[in-house]
Amino acid sequence: MKSFRLLSAAALVASCAAVAVSPAHAQSKTIYIGMNGGPMEKAYTSQVLPMFEQANNVKVVVVPGTSSDILAKLLANRDKPQIHVVFLDDGVMARALSMGICQKLDDSPTLKELYPFARMKDDIGAGVQLGMTGIAYNTKLFTQKGWAAPTSWLDFADPKYKGKVVFQSESSSTFGLHGFLALNRLWGGSEKNVEPGFSKWPNTVGPNVVEYVPNSAKISEMVQTGEAGLFPLTPTAVADLQDKGMPVAYASPKEGPVLLLVDVCVVKNNPDPQLAQKLAQFLLSKPAQEKAAVAGKQIPTNRLAAMPASMQKSLGNVEGLLSKATVVDWETINAHRAEWDKRWNQQIER
Incomplete structure (x- = not known):
């Protein structure tokens, strides 16, 4: 009887202990990732991040914002960052690296699966999503006008598109900047020489532009009204x-699109560097990239991801497109961006 009571007491203690520790054991860690809101956030939170959460008993919380917004948050809290991992457009990532925001990715077999251009110098970060800025056009408008699909960056300067070109501002949009630099190259310039772009624009593309927009958010509305016929995207x-039901299509310019990467990096001095590294590698x-392709039509940077x-039908041979893609010089761009922005606002959008 005594042994029974001792056993019962031990069982009760064990039971209480289990109740006491169970919630703590079940409680998962929380890790924060900064990325663009909208379609990207939806794709990752719906299908990609849950895979990591379930495998690691962790909650991944998205901090949404543009790349510039995310960088500003990192700079404001650089001594004690709250965000563990970030997605940044390659131009903003170049600025982040120059400011020492990121730490080196751990070496892993996964890094060797990436396209070589997706691995940043010293593996301080890596491309997580591939983009190629080219020409988007309003298929409904083109059909009504009997126009063939665009084929060249120089189509933006074709007089038949007068009043139907929408261009994102160079000073606030990577798409607009890429379009400007692509045309500048065709006119004989480079990132180190943007004089051809600024001098030729007012008499070529300029007269065709119905509106300069700060970002691409307004384009869907302008496609619906028939105002937007041609724009970089x-x-x-x-x-x-x-x-969203918009009558649009993508055309890769014969001269080649402009490479645009969304990069991932592990934030230096984050609260849980080991878990952050694990998330970045995932x-x-x-x-992960196959899920992102299904959920958000994200083009993989991992060569093994299908x-x-x-998507494959729409894009065609991705490696063929990449072989013609232009890679811009972000170091030169960021060094002169303030000067370019001022000239753009004074000479182009005045």
Whole structure:
């Protein structure tokens, strides 16, 4: 009887202990990732991040914002960052690296699966999503006008498109900057020489532009009204518009698109560097990038990741497109961006 009571007491203590520790054991860690809101956030929170959460008993919380917004948050809290991992457009990432925001990615087999251009110098970060800025056009308008699909960056200067070109501001949009630099190259310039772009624009593309927009958010509305006929965009951004029922299509310029990467980096001095490294490696992996392709039409940077058949059909041979893609010099761009922005506002959008 005594032994029974001792056993019962021990069981009761064990039971109470289990009740006491169970919630703590079940409680998962929380890790924060900064990325663009909208379609990207939706794709990752719906299908990609849950895979990591379940495998690691962790909650991943998205801090949404533009790349510039995210960088500003990191700079404001650089001594004690709250965000563990960030997605940044390559131009903003170049600025972040120059400011010492990121730490080196751990070496892993996953990094070797990436396209070589997606691995940043010293593996301080890596491309997680591939983009190619090219030409988007309003298929409904083009059909009504009997126009063939655009084929060249120089089509933005074709007089028949007068009043139908929408261009994102160079000073606030990577798409606008890429379009400007692509034309500047065709006119004989480079990132180190933007005089051809600024001098030729007012008499070529300028007369065709119906409106300069600060970002691409207004374009869907302008497509619906028939105002927007031609504008710089990526295949992923075009697919987002198509999902909303917009009559748009993507055309890769014969001279080649401009490479646009969304990069991932682990934030230096973050609260849980080991878990942050694990999340970054997961996001670069084949399973994660395949999910992102399905959920958000994100083009993988992992060479082993397959895209849905519909994406493959729309894009065609991605490696062929990449072989013609232009890679811009972000170091030179960031060094002169303030000067360019001032000239753009004074000479182009005045």
